[in-house]
Structures are given as structure tokens and as C-alpha cells.
Amino acid sequence: MTTTVEFISKLRNSGLRPTKQRIKICEVLFNKEKTFHFTINDLVKIIENEANEKISLATVYNTVHAFEKKGYLKEIPIDSNQSYFDTNIADHHHFYDIAEKKLIDLKQTDVGPINIQKTIPGKKIKSVEVLVKLETDNQ
Amino acid sequence: MTTTVEFISKLRNSGLRPTKQRIKICEVLFNKEKTFHFTINDLVKIIENEANEKISLATVYNTVHAFEKKGYLKEIPIDSNQSYFDTNIADHHHFYDIAEKKLIDLKQTDVGPINIQKTIPGKKIKSVEVLVKLETDNQ
DNA sequence: TCAACAGTTTAGAATGGTTTTAATGTAATT
DNA sequence: AATTACATTAAAACCATTCTAAACTGTTGA
Structure with a gap:
């Protein structure tokens, strides 16, 4: 269990501004018991279900790529028509x-x-x- | 070096009609000294350069997928926005x-x-x- | 040889995941 | 509070791939 405050400093320490959207995505991705795999579409749906918030698709893409670049997510190489990500790094x-x-x-x-x-x-x-x-x- | 006749019987034996387009693609893919990797776009360009023929993009896709299904090509899993294929099976x-x-x-x-x-x-x-x-x- | 059929090719349209755009909004700094 | 740089957003653009439906061609059997 990671607190919101911890996500905020994790983001700040990475040079990413702790916006409402990024914090939400952190909670969705990194506050689970187990690591998991997801597509961007999966993630959008999880956000919509879990909160009643809606984060723009572009922001979800931006954030996932930012997190990947920082090493908080890994893309899994599959010859599929969509990208799979893994919270298990x-x-x-x-x-x-x-x-x-x-x-x-x-x-x-x-x-x-x-x-x-x-x-x-x-x-x-x-x-x-x-x-x-x-x-x-x-x- | 494989002859056209051999490609024709290979196609027939696979249940694929030996059309002009498929024979051409066989020659481009399977008549090389070494195996190689390619994208669909690469293949289209090779065909255009090698022959002065033009094969429709849809046919190239169809043929590559048919060959993959028959095991004459392999798709390589990479987290990329386009598919890579390998003539080395x-x-x-x-x-x-x-x-x-x-x-x-x-x-x-x-x-x-x-x-x-x-x-x-x-x-x-x-x-x-x-x-x-x-x-x-x-x- | 030829007709008929099933399989194939084709250009162009459609699809769908991802990226870009440019306007608006927000965190950080002074 | 004003400024600035960074973020978010909806919508459009992009682009690899698939679909469509009409035209074409290899194959089969009479």
C-alpha cells in the first residue's frame, strides 16, 4: 500500500509534475496486490470503473510512456496489433x-x-x- | 537456387494456387543466398525494385499471411508498430x-x-x- | 476445348491503435 | 499575483492492417 503523498514525491523525484491524472494512474497501476499486464484500453477502462473520473486517452498514452521511460513500467514484446505493458519490472x-x-x-x-x-x-x-x-x- | 517450377509445385502442394504474384513473392523471399528479416513495406519495395511489377498491397499481406500459416515464414515478436517477418524458419x-x-x-x-x-x-x-x-x- | 466454379487479385474504403495539434488548464517559481 | 513551463484535452491526423466487392484467373470436368 502506497500513499498518495508517496506517489507525489515519487513523481516529483522523477521530474514529473504530480498532476491529478498521474496520481490517479499511479494508484491504479501501483497500488495492487499483484503486478499485472494491460493494454492502454484496459487501463482506460479500469480508470473509468475505479474512479468516476475520465482521463483523456492522450494523457493515458503520455503517462504510460513517461512511466515506461522512467522504468516504472515495461513494454512486453508481442507481435500483436496493440502494445502490452507490465507493472512487473x-x-x-x-x-x-x-x-x-x-x-x-x-x-x-x-x-x-x-x-x-x-x-x-x-x-x-x-x-x-x-x-x-x-x-x-x-x- | 530454386526454379520457378519448384515454387509452383511447392505452392500447389500447400493448397495455394500458383499465381503470378505468389511465384514472384516466392522468388523474392526464398531465392536469396541468406535468410533475412523484413516488414511488409520492405517487401513491397523489393518487389518494385527487383521486377518492374507492382503487386497490390492487399495481395502482399494475403500472401505473407498465407506463407506464415504454412510455416514458410515466421513473425518475430517485437514491441513495434509494425510486423517483422523472417525467412529463416x-x-x-x-x-x-x-x-x-x-x-x-x-x-x-x-x-x-x-x-x-x-x-x-x-x-x-x-x-x-x-x-x-x-x-x-x-x- | 470450353464452361463453370472456386479461389485470387485489386483499388479503394474502412478500421483501429497510436500520435499530433493547438487551445486551455495547472503546478511551480518569482 | 504574475509569469512561465509543463500538462491535459478533444479532435484531427496518421498509418499499418484488414475489409469489400468487383474483376480476374487457375482448375476441374464435361
Whole structure:
């Protein structure tokens, strides 16, 4: 449980003005028991349900991108027509249920260490992400 | 080097009528020395340059999706606003150079086996894809 | 060989997620 | 309180992708 005051200083410390909208989005995203995955559309709906407020779509996009840039959110690479975000910023991997278009977290221990042998001069590894696609098992 | 005749029978055997457009796209995609990555836009440009033909955008989309469904192409999961495809259908993974927006193939031996410990009832694993994001190494 | 059918191509319109615009509003600073 | 820089907003624009419906073409069987 994080208080509004804490969100305000977190935002200020990040160089983001603590506006009503950003605080609301913080509460929606970072005050949950568990981390979760969402699309922008999901987030808009959650805000509409949870508060009776309405935050403009553009602001939701702006805020999510700002939070991503600050490292408070991670975008999950999926070849889908919309972006998925994750409030779990720890290093971890995903199942993607193709039929249901749903993401499921994998723990580090579910996958085991991944050792990348190849290097590219002048580049360093920023992240290593495994996406396991699931389909229906008909048998 | 694959002949036109071979592409025709490959298409027929897949239940796809060997049309002029599909044969052309086969030649562009599968007659290269090396496998490569492309977007739909890339492919349209290649076709325009290589032949003086013009294939309708809708047909390019249709054909790429048909080929993907038949397993002759693979879509690569990246959190981008457009789809990337790969003519390398062997089991392999990717580097993604964030700065240059370029994909680089990793060989199986560059990554080693990945062992997924978790299972979901009624679902089976369709694919396991590793995306290694690279950033500039400033030091 | 030819007719008939089913599958394919096409240009252009529609769709839908995301970004831009430019006007209005608000937090921070003086 | 005035100023300034940053934020929010609705609506328009953007752009990759999909859809539509009419024209076209490969295939089949008589």
C-alpha cells in the first residue's frame, strides 16, 4: 500500500509534475496486490470503473510512456496489433496464450538461466526476454 | 537456387494456387543466398525494385499471411508498430539493436537450450522465442 | 476445348491503435 | 499575483492492417 503523498514525491523525484491524472494512474497501476499486464484500453477502462473520473486517452498514452521511460513500467514484446505493458519490472519471462490473447508471468525458476554467447562490438545487452507462445492442445 | 517450377509445385502442394504474384513473392523471399528479416513495406519495395511489377498491397499481406500459416515464414515478436517477418524458419532467436531498429539472428548455439518448467493444462507450447535487446555500450 | 466454379487479385474504403495539434488548464517559481 | 513551463484535452491526423466487392484467373470436368 502506497500513499498518495508517496506517489507525489515519487513523481516529483522523477521530474514529473504530480498532476491529478498521474496520481490517479499511479494508484491504479501501483497500488495492487499483484503486478499485472494491460493494454492502454484496459487501463482506460479500469480508470473509468475505479474512479468516476475520465482521463483523456492522450494523457493515458503520455503517462504510460513517461512511466515506461522512467522504468516504472515495461513494454512486453508481442507481435500483436496493440502494445502490452507490465507493472512487473523485475526480470522475468512470459507465456502468451494465443487463443485468449492473454499474458501469463513465468518465474525466473520456470525458465532457468539463459546464457547469451554472442557479442556485438560497441553494444551491450539491455534485456533478455523469452516469449513462450501457447496454443490449444487437441488430443 | 530454386526454379520457378519448384515454387509452383511447392505452392500447389500447400493448397495455394500458383499465381503470378505468389511465384514472384516466392522468388523474392526464398531465392536469396541468406535468410533475412523484413516488414511488409520492405517487401513491397523489393518487389518494385527487383521486377518492374507492382503487386497490390492487399495481395502482399494475403500472401505473407498465407506463407506464415504454412510455416514458410515466421513473425518475430517485437514491441513495434509494425510486423517483422523472417525467412529463416529454423528454431532460432534474435538480437534487437534498439538504436538502429535492426534484427540480428542468433544461432541456436549462441543461446543454448531453453527448458520451460511450467505447464498450463489444455495448452501446449507452440514456440519459444528469445529477444535480446541491445543498447550502445558507453565506456 | 470450353464452361463453370472456386479461389485470387485489386483499388479503394474502412478500421483501429497510436500520435499530433493547438487551445486551455495547472503546478511551480518569482 | 504574475509569469512561465509543463500538462491535459478533444479532435484531427496518421498509418499499418484488414475489409469489400468487383474483376480476374487457375482448375476441374464435361
